[in-house]
Amino acid sequence: MAALDRPVVKPRPVYLNLLAIRQPLPAVVSILHRASGALLFLIGIPLLLWTVERTLGTAEAWAAMRMTLGHPLAKLVLLLLAWAYLHHLLAGVRHLAMDLHWGMDLASARRSAAVVFVLALVLALAVAVRLW
Amino acid sequence: MVMRDRVVVGAHYGWRDWLVQRISAIVMALYTLLLLALLLWHGGLDYAAWKAIFGNGAFRLATFVFMMSLLWHAWVGVRNIAMDYAKPVGLRLAVQTVVIALLVAYAGWTIQLLWGGQLA
Numbered sequence: 584m585a586a587l588d589r590p591v592v593k594p595r596p597v598y599l600n601l602l603a604i605r606q607p608l609p610a611v612v613s614i615l616h617r618a619s620g621a622l623l624f625l626i627g628i629p630l631l632l633w634t635v636e637r638t639l640g641t642a643e644a645w646a647a648m649r650m651t652l653g654h655p656l657a658k659l660v661l662l663l664l665a666w667a668y669l670h671h672l673l674a675g676v677r678h679l680a681m682d683l684h685w686g687m688d689l690a691s692a693r694r695s696a697a698v699v700f701v702l703a704l705v706l707a708l709a710v711a712v713r714l715w
Numbered sequence: 716m717v718m719r720d721r722v723v724v725g726a727h728y729g730w731r732d733w734l735v736q737r738i739s740a741i742v743m744a745l746y747t748l749l750l751l752a753l754l755l756w757h758g759g760l761d762y763a764a765w766k767a768i769f770g771n772g773a774f775r776l777a778t779f780v781f782m783m784s785l786l787w788h789a790w791v792g793v794r795n796i797a798m799d800y801a802k803p804v805g806l807r808l809a810v811q812t813v814v815i816a817l818l819v820a821y822a823g824w825t826i827q828l829l830w831g832g833q834l835a
Contacts, residue, residue, distance in 0.1 A: 617792075617796065620789075620792045620793075620796075621792075621793070621796060623789075624789045624792070624793055628785065628786075628789065628821055629821070632821060632824050632825065632828065635769075635828055636824075636828055636833075638762075638765060639765070639766070639769055639828065639833055639834060640833060642762050645762040645765070646762075672744060672747070675740050675744075676744070678737075679737060679740070679741075682737065
């Protein structure tokens with residue numbers, strides 16, 4: 584009984600302040616993969632379904648939805664979601680490549696992380712140009 | 716009754732999730748390319764092109780496969796997030812229940828949109 588009262592794992596100090604650690608780029612790409620996925624689930628899916636519902640009706644409904652999504656705030660949301668989709672897609676392709684043991688060494692992994700990060704931003708910029 | 720040939724190595728949930736996440740991702744990537752190609756073929760996105768694209772029965776089926784992949788993919792991802800951050804069992808159960816309810820509702824909404832008569 585006395586033995587069971589003692590904790591099996593001794594509490595040890597953890598020096599893991601996420602804000603103090605300088606994250607390497609692959610770590611940033613990884614957490615953005617998760618954050619963009621959460622964003623696509625929370626806002627992306629319902630907005631996608633709602634938009635399709637609104638745009639498949641009459642030509643007037645289409646025009647009204649265009650107006651709604653043409654609002655500057657709506658455009659910002661669309662841009663954010665476009666970036667989330669692009670980053671999530673590209674980071675996913677990087678994952679699939681690594682599943683095939685392609686680009687597994689540290690230098691390649693860092694390079695591909697940079698490509699994913701920059702390419703998603705560049706393509707999002709193209710979307711922004713198209714939106715405005 | 717004697718339990719025989721019972722392999723005690725878990726239920727392979729992790730392996731299944733891993734595979735589902737990748738197959739659904741590939742399906743969604745291919746659908747994205749298909750939609751982009753169709754929009755290019757129609758010469759851009761306007762009301763007529765949109766109606767024509769969704770007026771095609773095969774495209775509606777492809778959209779359904781895409782949405783089912785998306786919802787299943789979202790389930791695996793959100794469940795992973797919930798397991799990482801929602802530690803109390805009650806909270807985790809509540810989050811997962813709400814997420815499942817939402818995803819099932821989205822599936823129903825998808826079917827309603829694609830075959831609910833709006834496109835006929």
